[in-house]
Amino acid sequence: MPRKICAAAIVTAIGLTGEAWAGTISPDSVEFEDGAIAASLTGVAGNAETGRKVFANRKQGNCLACHQNEDLRAEPFHGEVGPMMDGVADRWTEAELRGIVVNSKMTFDGTIMPSFYRTTNGARPLEKFEGKTILTAEQVEDVVAYLLTLKD
């Protein structure tokens, strides 16, 4: 009986990080080229509408904590720590944007920006986040799809 519970718990845990789905590239097997990632992590294109929500949500991307963005002006409290997101799709390609969201340190050495799809971040992670990525592969693709809509 306890074994079953344990197995069920593992299944949910894997489900939550979204790594169980076939075709999804796991955080350890992401391949970078000059900081960019060519292929979609999920094999399919993300959903920009969902990505917009992930970008603003404090428990998910919380990108607004650091980046201002005209498109989300109705949301209170934009941060000033990172560059403005307006026109970001004119400055970076899809592959570069994916690379920045997955692991910003591959593009910006020593940046404050968190790496959203990496399991080996800073020391002493809170237990409930240990070994987990900040965003799932789907969420990363959704955010990338959203960023691609931000053109001047």
Add this chain to the structure above:
Amino acid sequence: MRQLFAIAAAAGFIAASAQAGPGPDEDQLEIDGLKIVTEVKAPDDHPLDVIYSGWRFRTDETQSLQMDDFENPAMVAVEYGIELWDTPAGTSNKSCADCHGDVEDMAGLKAITPKWDEAAGAPLTLEDLVNRSIKEHQGGEGWKWESAEMLAMTALIGMQSRGMPVNVQSDGPMADWVEKGKDLYYTRVGQLDMSCANCHEDNNGQYIRADHLSQGNTNGFPTYRFKWQGLGSLHRRFSGCMKNIRAQPFKRGSDEFTALEIYLATRGAGLGVESPSVRN
């Protein structure tokens, strides 16, 4: 452009903010005629040019609460501290006042703690010193780090040093602790993978979402925070900052937090003690 937007955003959304925009403001802190230094030119080897108190990054409304003891919400705790100071307790059935006299004699202590203790072979925080005296002299149990009693007493004792420059020893046996604290300050932790320096050194003066980042100085603790709806210790603040970046905090009173406290005190040397300060 970024600045303009920030001002617009702050004016629109942060109703309480009158001096929005990057950086500290120009306001000067004076409590009942006592001027408190909130700005010091940093020494040459300091990573920042000017050292500012966190008070300079708060809104006018928050600032004003600290400028008048009748409005400072921490004063309820200070009153409780006075009561504790005068109440006999422990196996000795003596009060703090029985041995120390007036609490005003504690002036200067907050400005130099944590301080090296030869007998302990370690630096002791103000909390450590209070508990040692309760245990060794009063014959009591000592108080929990974040208890109402400890916060009240550290606020009361801290207040006696108001306006005195933070001046914690950094050489001799303290040098190792400063180094250890410095290591912790620059180490990236948590799932968000940030160090204290990422926010308080590199980005102080900027807004991180709704929060106006200060330099993270320690001269105001214990602090009354609206978010806490009460007083909290410096180690509670450290703990909160670590949890925000999804890092497992060290324990209050741990060597790690004591080392951080010492390092931060040396970084903020010369700022006036504000205890108990008011922050949002």
